[in-house]
Amino acid sequence: MKTMTYTIQDELGIHARPAGVLVKEVKKFQSKIMLEGNGKKAEAGKLLAIMGMGIKHGTEVTITAEGPDENEAIAAMEEFFKNNL
């Protein structure tokens, strides 16, 4: 299992648009990718669930990837969060 943490820089937090892009990104991998933060945890491929976590600006989130392509997945997540959130 691979893990990364990231502090959300986006003013609105994980809002609709980046959440949508995140879901698309996650679906490219076979690994199970989870998002944790604000005391909640959800599969990163589920749009309503991750929006429902209400992750705001300044919240630290943990992303884990587990599966055959977990290295590539976590690298893609690092890239995604840095560029979009």
Added chain:
Amino acid sequence: MEKYTGKSILKEIAIGKILFYSKDEQVVQRKSITDTAAELARFEKAKEAAVAQLNQLYEKALKEVGEVNAAIFEVHSMMLEDEDFHDSIRNMIEGQKVNAEYAVAVAGDNFSRMFAEMDDEYFRARSADIKDIAERVVSILQGRQGAGELGDEPVILAARDLAPSETVQMDKSKLLGFVTELGSANSHTAILARTMNIPALIGIHTSETMNGKMAVIDGIKGELILDPDEETLFAYQEKKDEQERQKALLQELKGKEDVTRDGKKIRLFANIGSVGDIAKVLANDAGGIGLFRSEFLYLEKQDYPTEEEQFQAYKSALEMMGGRKVIIRTLDIGADKQVEYFGLDKEDNPAMGYRAIRICLDRPEIFQTQLRALLRASAYGNLGIMYPMIISVDEVKRIKDIVKEIKAEFDEKDIPYGNFEQGVMIETPAAVMISGELGKEVDFFSIGTNDLTQYTLAIDRQNAKLDPIYDAHHPAVLKMIQMTIENGHKSGCWVGICGELGADTTLTETFVKMGVDELSVTPASVLPIRKIIRETVADAANVANGDVHF
């Protein structure tokens, strides 16, 4: 004539007849079904159709309101494809053997409620998005059409609520404005209205009885005037025409230089209160930012903002302005702007109290954090740092010592910083009187006319009783400004005005003739002031003795 007050989305006027738009209330009945596989297939088919509609809407929005605003429809179609939303509908159809309409409506309600109960305003507003997609699928299942068509005559649309998809579907050329009861300033519908430049009011009770009546949307006051009398209607028509003439004229001035008829260039900058305002600065074509109030960083937090948070905000402002000047004023709290965690004592006379630079020099740890963030940001653009409420040369020397110490530390640790200018606000009579000496210490002056007026005239700005004698054009104030400009120039400083007087179009010519180098005004005032600058002759004979007649 009736008046209603609501929240305005766009500061403009619309005049026209009202069309009351009512969505047929969606009535969804719970029915028992036996063939769950067939019902699931019905749902799947309706969902596919909904996704296809949303893709079409996305294409339409892309052309009309741009990619960023169109993205909501892409998100809507992804919401429709969401696994949890699906599972919840499938479970109801299979487990409770209910019809697809009912399952979609219940699932929509549940997810919409989840968002409605969240504590953040942005996320709360998303409950309308979920409702919108659920209603779309239900409409398709029921074989009904979506948003209604507008007639031939342009109208002001009144509705209880408008979904983003409805807003985009409407023919813009037939839509003068809209009024809704529900919705927030943060909703996608409001954002779309703003982008499409349609005057809109929210939070106004709408009803069927408004249908067909003449109405005015006053976006400046946030009012809906129903059945206006002839006089009111005429006045608004005049106002609207004037607004449109002005808009057209100003559009012409965009991109033009801020230069007088005899060739003197004036720097015409904008005042802002947060990074979010920079879009307005760019839209109004200001040459830079002459006053960036840094208080927002402190006011919106529960605790002192860190060096990193401040650095990021300053850096993004500098980068967004792409090499144009950005003058950031250091913390100016106290007086009328209180922040709880600073733990400031209540004062009888806060305007003359413990505020601004006085706090910063008394509690240097707060000041150092801000200065470190500013110096680090200076590597990313054309920065000016401005210190408020200065009354002595000693204060400026102490500030410069702190800046020097930070520079020395950065040099030692190889932390990058760029070139930047330092200046002081001239907003106390004391600063005006010693402006010759102050000018030797700094690169620029910026005259804060609001405080300078209240201190010069000894009139408390907060006391409404004194309004009748508060004369912003008082000769004493204008002489103070002239003296500051002259002393600044003698000691090699450039001199600007960033208070409200800077945007007073009746004084622009006077200031230009006094020799002012910069005017910093609200973004909306930039183009009207540009117009006057371009019509003014700076070096007229009546300023021969350096004396302007007031």
